[in-house]
Amino acid sequence: MTKTTYGLGRLMLGISTIAFALLANTPARAQETGESLFKGKCAMCHGPDGAGKTMMGEKLKIPDLHSADVQKLTDGELKTAIAKGKDKMPAYEAKLSKEQIDKLVAYIRDLAKK
Ligand code: HEC
Known part of the structure; x- marks a missing residue:
């Protein structure tokens, strides 16, 4: 017992x-931060700093995420670009949650301040 x-x-x-x-x-x-998500999922094309100076970046003509062209987009437009993809940019809606995409948008905004 x-x-x-x-x-x-x-x-x-x-x-x-x-x-x-x-x-x-x-x-x-x-x-999990926007930075860790970006480095894990986006940096191979966009570069660790988002400037797009990678081999893939040159090949695919990836815009510098710091640039006015990207920064003038609204949060909604950025979210759509990430979720639905755009041209050669892959769609992430099946791989990332809404919260994760929100963090990435915030990170892209932070990049522009650096
Ligand atoms: C396979 C390479 C690749 C990967 C991985 C990638 N992107 Fe992109 N991204 C691109 C290309 C190419 C473009 C340019 C699309 C175009 O022609 O406007 C782009 C454009 C963008 C834009 C600008 C959209 C616009 O309307 O100008 C944002 C924001 C962006 N990517 C965010 C991300 C984020 C966040 C991730 C990670 C979740 C990511 N990308 C992963 C290739 C990639």
Whole structure:
């Protein structure tokens, strides 16, 4: 009887350790920033700083995201470009959530201030 209780205790401890590990993982996702998203998903074409000075950038004539041409677009237009794609720019609506796209738009605005 005591042995069983002990075993059960171990099991419960194991489960709570897993549950804790899962919970502890959640803030890592919340810390995802526009910058980390951009570096992970967009930098191979747009360059880490968004200037588009990459091999792909030259080839595809990617606009500098700091440029007035891009910055004059509204947040809505930027979101649509990211979600639906534009010409050779791939569509991201299936890969990114609305929140992630919002963060990317904010990051593109931040770039222009640098
Ligand atoms: C395969 C290369 C590639 C990747 C990856 C890529 N882009 Fe683009 N992007 C382009 C090209 C090419 C254009 C120019 C499209 C055009 O002809 O107007 C562009 C244009 C843009 C524009 C300007 C849109 C406009 O209306 O002028 C924004 C904003 C943008 N990309 C954001 C992003 C973001 C954010 C990501 C990551 C989620 C991303 N791009 C990933 C190739 C890429």
